[in-house]
Amino acid sequence: MPPLLTSYFLRFLNSIIKAGENKVGNFSIVTISREVESLGDEIALRLSKKLGLEVIDRERWVSVLEEWRPGFPTEPPLDDQAQREWMTAVRSFLQERAEKRAFVLLGRGGQRILEGLDSVFHLLVVAPTEARLRRIMEKYNQDEVTAARILAEQDLQRERFLLRHFGIDWKNPLYYHLTLNTGSYQVEEACHLIMEAMKKVADRMVIPGKQESLFEEKNFLKEAVVFSHPSEEEFARILDFYNIRWLYEPRTFPLAWDSEGNVVEAFAPDFYLPDFDLFIELTTQKQKLTWKKNKKVRRLKELYPEVKIKLIYARDYQHIVRKFGGSK
C-alpha cells in the first residue's frame, strides 16, 4: 500500500477505534455554551446520541458533584482564592470522570473550567434574536412583548452568572473551537458540522490566529420598521446608539368596549423596551393638545396596572435630543 494511503487508512482505523470509545479524535468532553432558545439543548441531545456521550445538564451537574463530594458548591464561590481552588478541584474531577465515560457538559461554565485542555472541545451555539424570540413565543404560548421581556431577563441572568462566577464575557468567540449560528442550520446539519469541526481540530488542521468577533449586536428586529413619525425614528436611533433593545408598537391595549364586547378604543404605545419592561409613547404635539393621549395613558394604567408606561412629551423629547446632540 502506498505510504499516503496507509496513512489515511490508519487514521480512518484510528477514528473508528476512538469512536468506539465514545470519542471523536482525542475529545472526551464537549462543552456546549448556548444562548437562550438557540437550540443548544437540542444539539447537545442529538450529538450525545450520535457519539454515545452522557449529557450533563444543570440537574445532572448537581447530582454528579453531590456523588463526588457531598455538600460541594455547585458553582464557584465569589471569593478569589476559594474560586481558584474550586476551579482546580472541579477541573481535575471532570478530567478523571471523562476517562471513564466521555460526556457533553451543557453550560455550567464548562468553557472556563476546562479551558485549554486538548481533550475538550468547546462549542458556542447562538441564534438570531428574532428566531429566539419566536421560539419563546411558540414554546410558552406568549405574546411578543412578554417573550421579549423573558428573553432579555434570561440573557442578562446568563451574562451576569458567567461574569460573576467565572469572570468571563462568555460570548467572546475566542473561548470556543466553534461558534455555530442555528439561524442557518437545522439541528442535524449542526451536529454534522460540529463533528467535522471536531475531526479537523483533532487533526490539527486549523490555522491558528484570532477570530473576529461575531457578536456585533444589530437591531432587535431584523425587518425594516416603518415609523409613523420622524421623531420615532430618531428616538429608535438613540436607543440603538446606547445598545438598548426595543420593539416598535408591539402591543395594542384595548381601552373601551361596546355593549357586545367589541373593542371600540385601543392604544398601541410606540415602543417597548424589554430590558426595562417599559412602554414608551412619544408625542410631538404641544402640551395643550396632549389631553387625548394623557387620557389614554391614564385609562391604560387603570385597566393594566402592571404595565409600566412613560409618556414623553415634545418638551421632554427636545431635552433628550438637545442633550444627546449637545456637547456633554
Next chain:
Amino acid sequence: MIEQARLGNLVFSREEVAKRVQEVGAEISRDYEGRRPLLLVILRGAVYFAVDLSRTLSVPFDIDFMALSPFKPGLQRVEIEKDVDTPLAGRDVLVIEDIVDTGLTLNFLLRHLEKRFPRSIRVCSFLNCPGRRIAEVEIHYFCFEIPDIYVVGYGLDFKGDFRNLPEVYTLYDPTGRDTQILKKMGKGGKK
C-alpha cells in the same frame, strides 16, 4: 453678554451647592471607611463637581476619567473616547456624573464597567432628574433632585457654555413654565 441673556432663574446658589457637596462627601466618606475608592469621573460635565467633592472626602482615593461619544447622526454606537488608565478589577468604583436624567448613558456605562470585574460600582451624581428616566439605574448619592427643567452651570452646559458658573440656573424659558415649576419648589430668584 448674549450668553447671559439666555440664563433663566437661579436654581441652586453656590452656598447651597457647597453645603450639599459637603454633606454628600461626608456620606461617601462614612460608607467607604477603610477602603480606597476609585473616583471615575465622566467627562466633561462632572469635572467641577468631582473636584469639589473629592476635597470633602476623608478617605484616601484614586481618580480617573472616562469620556463617551455623544449621540450624533452617522455614529451607530456609543464609543469610549477616553478610557480609564487604572485597572478596575477588584476596585470599589464610584462613578461621578453631573446629571442623570434618561439614564441611557449611565446604563451603557455600568454594563460596560461590570465587565472589568470591579469589586463594587456605585454612582454619585450632582443632579438627579428621575422624571425623565427611561433606563432604570440606581443612583446611590446625589446632591439635588430636580424636576423636568433644563439647567446649566456647575459643569452643566448648553452648547459648551455656562459650565464655569458656580451656581445652577435654568435656561431662559420664554413660556414661563420653568419659573412656575421653580416657584412650587420655593425657588426662582432671578440672577
